[in-house]
Amino acid sequence: MDVDRGVPTIVEAARQIKAGMLSPVALVETCLERIEKYDSTINAFHTVFIDEARKAAKQAEKEIESGNYRGPLHGIPVGLKDVFYLKGYKTTSNSRVMEDFEADEDAAVVTRLRDAGAIFMGQLNTYEFTFGGRPTFNALYPPARNPWDIARSTGGSSSGSGAAVAAGFCLAALGSDAGGSIRTPSAFCGVAGMKATFGRVSAFGDLPLSFSFDCVGPMTWTSEDSALMLQALAGYDERDPGSVETSVPDYVTPLNDSVRGLKVGMLRHFYTTDYDAPTEIVDAIDGVGETLKGLGAIVGEINVSPLIDWHAVGRVILPAEAYAIHEENLQNRWEEFGPLARNRMMLGSLVRAVDYIQAQRRRTELLEEIESALAEYDVIITTAMLTPQPPLDDKAPFPFLDVPMIAVPFNLTLHPVQTVRAGFFDDGMPIGAQIVGRNWDEATVLQVAHAFEKEAGFLKRFPDLS
């Protein structure tokens, strides 16, 4: 067992559970103990399913002992971002507006994890209505804290998911991503996170923020674990209009294939000339390319439109779609929203139809730029963060207008992206990189991510919760 983090990876736990060397009951107890000991500080969960998790663990143990092993997620403790329908429980998206909302069925991803034998540990914090940027205060629940430094932001909006995985409260968590909400907290909390190709994972039962950006995906300690999770989550669902009926490849077997000869395009100008990121970020992201080069990859550099162009498109589309979704509640239940969330959404009321359509047309042009780059390169690498993790208590109403969104380009283009830990700041906070692949080719993205993680060895450092 990986005692430094307090819990094993999914791969290690699954191997031991299958061999009868680790009991799901013991694993769940370990997670519950860690939650009990540390989560009053971290605030990753707002609700912990203590009795339900224990009961599910016993059931899993019984099934496995009787020869009904379902696969690598059987008996694995998982946390759920509080945006997914969960029958029998409230789904709040951390908003007083949703305080009494209870869906009468599970989200598609919840069903898939349940069928795979995963054990739900509880509901994880998010920014109100998943509107990212900085933490929302005066919402239903207080914001999660970063396990690497509790005075710093986790990033969002899958804030509790990033914190819980980093803190070893569960082995994986579900997140959702309309502008970086999986990738930013993954980078800020030093964990791995996958935003798959738009349409790969059903968003049915995910409270929406943006119809044309919303993706659902896993957050884990390693990219190898992300592959196991994605294998269970991916697949067509006719209840999601964005879901695409296409075959799901094997994500796990090719993970250890060599990256020799793969072509890697470094997208450096996003974090060097378009935005003057700190030297530590520049060095860490450049270092990902160097590491892959050392493994035999062919590394070049690509150029696309400046980051501000991508940011502009995202900044027009995202609040417009969010406002359209929440308009009725904003008009009638204004006082029930937290001030940060409602004002961020109100920006959408200021976007005219022509602004929205011009942004969607620019999106078409930008998508073609990435498609062209990926015709030459197997993957693209850029940073997942432009600044260090900001202070938790920064309450600026519109921070996202000042710093360009580094994750949103690949929401615009729909491509799959894996966030990996790329290094550390001098103060010990983690730095994250994005590995972007061709549409539907999450397998190569995960292969590259896994190869980098193994070679770089950055995952051997853990947050100190004591």
Next chain:
Amino acid sequence: MASDEKPVADDDVMFEGLIRASGVPVSDQEKQDLRKAYSSLMGLAAKTRRPGRSWDVRMLPVYSPKPPKGS
């Protein structure tokens, strides 16, 4: 008689109108914050335009029906 001057979009009028039209009860302080943000937003919206852009550049997402099953 019509003025010879080319009309210029008035952002203040636009902002006031859009906020009022939204029907959302924004406070005075929030309105001040939103007015600043609106300027930034319109600056960004301008960046999504391209002079002489062909009308062949369509918007995403593409609205077309999915192919029939089995095709």
